[in-house]
Amino acid sequence: MISGTTAFDHRANRFLAALDPDDYAALEPHLESVDLPRGTVLYETGDPLTHTYFPHDSVVSLVTVMEDGHSVEMGVFGREALVGIVTAVITRKALGRYIVQLPGAASRISTERMHEAIATRPALRHTFLRASEALISQTLLTVACNAVHDVEARCCRWLLSTHDRVDRDTLPLTHELLAEMMGVQRSTVSTVTRALHTAGLIAQGRGGITVRDRAGLERRACECYGRIRRSFEHLLPRSYPASGRSRT
Template identity: 60%
Template structure:
């Protein structure tokens, strides 16, 4: 029964759920379920990558840390994806800081097994290559967004993308952490959140932010949110599907 329970938990990650049964069987014995804690740093820039992670309900940000101590998010990972993959296949060094923004669980696997799986399983390789393309599209759009869009629009985009990756309207986030991810000052984020609350789009409460009007939040967000989501839906159909949908294989 424990094995069946672990299998179900691994498949809470939508990339693992999308694998063909024989490909999942190849990787499953090497997967380990671990807890990821809020603000836990998994890797700093330049550190050797030992593990690849498939999040279940956790959300992890890849952050670029500047010499003056400032930082800005350049990619985000949740149950639709995997992180540490590109480094595992190429340099084996972290591009930046991987920090947990929403705590939860993930399936962890040593990078050597990922490399073997990519070599041995063509359909898995295609799935992971499609994810890599979607990730690059996401990063491209986030960099553009950070350069040209207002803090309010970027904040809405960030809240929506985080909401996509969790199964609850309550996002356990602080103003300080959100400011770090957006690469701006905390007072600016506080002003934006008060504005969104007055508009009825969110509700602030102790320990987090509650999404109360998702449709309104989408209207207030910049174009980047929709572009990023459409990239994932095109390359990895149904990775953004509702959590109770039956996730089948997406690669033919």
């Protein structure tokens, strides 16, 4: 269940932080702060998109669910992005399941208000179109990555992209979550993370997975991580941290 939270600076979301002051001022009165618990389904396939979300430290995945119940991730949204408007501009209906993978805070605005602002404010519309291109690029690369890259490389990509979106080195990730997102067996993820742990790249514990050697993870990740990150940095400057080094 989504709940209200104590008001904070909505510009913790980097899309909102990148807006011109006048554009941000036009949106700010209509933004509300919410908590997004892990596992919350924001939208199921075909649901009307009533709100646009701007994650702060939460992470939302867009997954496609098959008839047999299996699912695979098509895109992931964190503090660099906005959720619930880019993928369905015409129908305004969800094209997949939007589910909260990492709990945290977010800002949100009614989708109707967001559409009005995009239609009437050229600078905001320009930023939105740049964000849309970055997100579409991410989705296409994710599809290709799922098809051609091995599980270890994809797992490293997922760990790195999550590390970019939170302010700590210990990521609240489980083997079950990683397996679901990558569309593989839990035992496969366990084998991969054990190898990464043995190599000194990560540590595993009750609190999740801790990044120990980020540079090492980057060397073992597939090319998709760097390509997605460069796309966001080009289209939406400041959407990623200035440095890829570990943070504690």
